[in-house]
Amino acid sequence: MxxxxxxxxxxxxxxxxxxxxxxxxxxxxxxxxxxxxxxxxxxxxxxxxxxxxxxxxxxxxxxxxxxxxxxxxxxxxxAGRRVPGPLSPDEESHFLHMLRELDTKERRVVLATMEAMRSDKEASQ
Missing domain, CATH: 1.10.260.40 (lambda repressor-like DNA-binding domains)
Incomplete structure (x- = not known):
C-alpha cells in the first residue's frame, strides 16, 4: 500500500x-x-x-x-483518489430531506455507514 x-x-x-x-x-x-x-x-x-x-x-x-x-x-x-461522482441538485435536496427526518442516533448510523463505504473503496484502490 x-x-x-x-x-x-x-x-x-x-x-x-x-x-x-x-x-x-x-x-x-x-x-x-x-x-x-x-x-x-x-x-x-x-x-x-x-x-x-x-x-x-x-x-x-x-x-x-x-x-x-x-x-x-x-x-x-x-492524486490517485477515486473521483467523486456528480450529485444533481435534486439528489442533494432529496438526501438532505431524508437525513433531516432521522433522529440523532439514526444520523450517526448513516454517517458511520457512509464513512465505512468510503474507507472500503479507498482500501480497494
Whole structure:
C-alpha cells in the first residue's frame, strides 16, 4: 500500500509542477488561489513530506483543482483518489430531506455507514 501512496504523491507533484511551470506561478500563488497553506502545496509538489496513509483529503484536492484552474477529476486522478461522482441538485435536496427526518442516533448510523463505504473503496484502490 505504501508504494501506491508514493506513486499517487508523485502524480500530484508532477501535476502541480506542470501547472506551475506552464503558468509561471510560484507555490504562494497556487496556495493563495487554492485557499491552502503554501507549506501544503510546496510539500505536495516537492514530496518533502507525506500526505498521510490515504493521501490528500478530498476537500483539499477540490480547493487545489479550483486554484489550478483544472477539473477536479484531473486533480483527483493525479492524486490517485477515486473521483467523486456528480450529485444533481435534486439528489442533494432529496438526501438532505431524508437525513433531516432521522433522529440523532439514526444520523450517526448513516454517517458511520457512509464513512465505512468510503474507507472500503479507498482500501480497494
Amino acid at each position: 505504501l508504494a501506491h501512496v508514493e506513486e499517487d504523491v508523485d502524480g500530484l507533484a508532477a501535476l502541480i509542477q506542470r501547472v506551475k511551470d506552464e503558468k509561471g506561478w510560484g507555490f504562494t500563488t497556487i496556495a493563495r488561489r487554492s485557499g491552502l497553506p503554501t507549506s501544503t502545496v510546496h510539500s505536495w509538489a516537492t514530496r518533502v513530506r507525506g500526505t498521510g496513509s490515504r493521501g490528500p483529503a478530498p476537500e483539499k484536492l477540490r480547493k487545489l483543482a479550483k486554484g489550478l484552474g483544472l477539473p477536479a477529476a484531473e486533480v483527483f486522478e493525479a
